[in-house]
Amino acid sequence: MQDNTTQYPPTWYARSKMPFLEQPALGENVKAEVCIVGGGLAGLSIAWQLCQSGVAVVVLEAKRIAWGASGRNGGFVSPGFAGDIDDVERVSGKERAQRLYQYSVLGAETIRTHIQDFAPHCLMGEGKYSVSRYPAVESMQRTADRLTQDYDDPVEYLDASTMRSRIDTDRYFQGIYKPRGFQIHPLNYAIALAEKIVGCGGRIFENTPAVSLELNQHSGRHNVTTSAGAVQAEHVILCTSGYDNGLYEPLHQSVLPVSTHVVVSEPLRPEQLDWVKTRCGIADTGNACDYYRLIDEDRLLWGGKITTARTQPAKLDQQMLAAITDVFPAFADLKIDYRWSGLMGYCRHKMPLIQQSEDRLWMATAFGGHGLNTTAMAGSLVASAISDNDPRWRDFSDYDLVWNGGLLGQAAVQVSYWWMQAKDRYLESRARNTGS
Numbered sequence: 549m550q551d552n553t554t555q556y557p558p559t560w561y562a563r564s565k566m567p568f569l570e571q572p573a574l575g576e577n578v579k580a581e582v583c584i585v586g587g588g589l590a591g592l593s594i595a596w597q598l599c600q601s602g603v604a605v606v607v608l609e610a611k612r613i614a615w616g617a618s619g620r621n622g623g624f625v626s627p628g629f630a631g632d633i634d635d636v637e638r639v640s641g642k643e644r645a646q647r648l649y650q651y652s653v654l655g656a657e658t659i660r661t662h663i664q665d666f667a668p669h670c671l672m673g674e675g676k677y678s679v680s681r682y683p684a685v686e687s688m689q690r691t692a693d694r695l696t697q698d699y700d701d702p703v704e705y706l707d708a709s710t711m712r713s714r715i716d717t718d719r720y721f722q723g724i725y726k727p728r729g730f731q732i733h734p735l736n737y738a739i740a741l742a743e744k745i746v747g748c749g750g751r752i753f754e755n756t757p758a759v760s761l762e763l764n765q766h767s768g769r770h771n772v773t774t775s776a777g778a779v780q781a782e783h784v785i786l787c788t789s790g791y792d793n794g795l796y797e798p799l800h801q802s803v804l805p806v807s808t809h810v811v812v813s814e815p816l817r818p819e820q821l822d823w824v825k826t827r828c829g830i831a832d833t834g835n836a837c838d839y840y841r842l843i844d845e846d847r848l849l850w851g852g853k854i855t856t857a858r859t860q861p862a863k864l865d866q867q868m869l870a871a872i873t874d875v876f877p878a879f880a881d882l883k884i885d886y887r888w889s890g891l892m893g894y895c896r897h898k899m900p901l902i903q904q905s906e907d908r909l910w911m912a913t914a915f916g917g918h919g920l921n922t923t924a925m926a927g928s929l930v931a932s933a934i935s936d937n938d939p940r941w942r943d944f945s946d947y948d949l950v951w952n953g954g955l956l957g958q959a960a961v962q963v964s965y966w967w968m969q970a971k972d973r974y975l976e977s978r979a980r981n982t983g984s
């Protein structure tokens with residue numbers, strides 16, 4: 549076994565990753581109680597929770613662990629979902645929405661506990677600001693009140709002048725400070741989880757795409773086949789997200805892969821560091837959602853831009869620099885050292901798919917752009933459902949497999965992104981021209 553970093557995309561995270569021995573590819577037939585397909589943070593979180601309960605687990609990962617979104621995301625951890633809590637409340641009712649939100653809090657707290665227990669090197673920053681790029685006093689105040697009072701997530705509303713005293717840009721108006729938010733090195737966190745799994749007897753097979761899945765009616769066990777072996781397991785959990793290859797067609801037809809992009813700058817000069825001012829994570833409330841944070845002491849990590857096209861835009865550096873200088877004009881001469889793209893998995897309802905569709909065939913996927921806390925949450929809910937019959941996962945039953953519309957659905961999502969982004973631009977330019 550040898551370490552082979554070249555298989556990870558050329559991200560800043562891969563450059564700063566901790567050593568981890570490449571795990572073997574599956575080359576024989578094996579048995580396990582649980583077979584997890586997909587070694588991102590969803591698969592690894594569930595595997596680690598199951599290992600702790602003494603369940604025999606096999607993880608199959610097509611490439612390297614956390615090669616997908618999990619090892620290349622923004623690293624922002626905070627309670628909540630990709631879907632808006634108002635929509636969750638409309639669909640599920642207030643009581644269930646409150647329970648779901650508390651699970652999302654549990655997910656963030658689980659990562660914090662893991663970091664304290666075995667991965668302190670992964671913690672990169674504390675706190676998160678959500679900021680509006682146009683005046684939104686009422687809606688920001690209402691969101692802050694609702695999170696604090698109805699969802700027991702104490703957050704702080706900030707008026708425009710307070711916001712601007714904390715981040716030096718006149719692009720921002722009102723904001724919300726989320727003290728429960730924090731930032732991590734997601735690839736190193738995944739590696740720390742994988743080490744715990746392997747150390748506890750769990751088996752991870754890398755470079756092992758699962759190619760077929762069938763239920764043996766006679767034995768009642770699932771058979772997951774790969775090119776050089778197979779896993780027979782009582783439970784199978786699909787955690788393939790935006791990189792799904794069609795192993796289980798109903799899932800493939802439900803999850804829409806959506807691209808998003810990240811750049812990391814050259815080291816900033818001291819005066820440039822002062823413009824950003826804060827070491828918290830910052831995300832705007834716009835539909836394209838630009839987010840950024842300082843990493844590696846003095847580099848700017850900036851993410852955003854959402855498209856349904858799966859390729860990296862040819863002029864990604866220029867596009868991201870335009871977004872950066874729109875907020876901080878003084879960054880005009882900034883050089884970009886790293887750039888990459890990744891796929892998020894979205895269902896039409898924008899909520900995680902946490903389901904058991906047939907006998908012991910599970911799905912824990914589609915966490916969208918809010919997948920750090922929610923993959924850890926899925927780890928707790930699905931693992932305890934399997935090991936202890938914990939029924940909490942059933943609270944996600946309102947968010948089932950639903951056809952993503954195929955190519956037409958993809959086009960419709962792209963058009964709706966463009967529409968929402970155009971609306972944001974209009975509101976921003978009106979704010980610039982009139983100050984309101």
Ligand SMILES: Cc1cc2nc3c(=O)[nH]c(=O)nc-3n(C[C@H](O)[C@H](O)[C@H](O)COP(=O)(O)OP(=O)(O)OC[C@H]3O[C@@H](n4cnc5c(N)ncnc54)[C@H](O)[C@@H]3O)c2cc1C
Pocket residue numbers: 585586587588589590591608609610611612613614615616617618619620621622623624625626756757758759787788789790791792793795808809810851889890891892893912913914915916917918919920921923
């Ligand atoms: C650029 C970017 C920035 C983001 N920023 C944030 C953020 O700051 N905060 C946040 O909360 N969320 C963020 N997200 C979202 C978050 O990263 C994801 O929701 C989360 O990582 C999903 O984890 P996952 O394990 O479900 O999927 P993934 O990490 O994508 O893992 C799926 C894995 O399944 C494997 N696979 C697929 N098919 C097979 C098969 N047949 N056999 C074996 N293996 C298979 C793939 O190789 C892949 O490794 C971001 C996402 C991206 C792309």
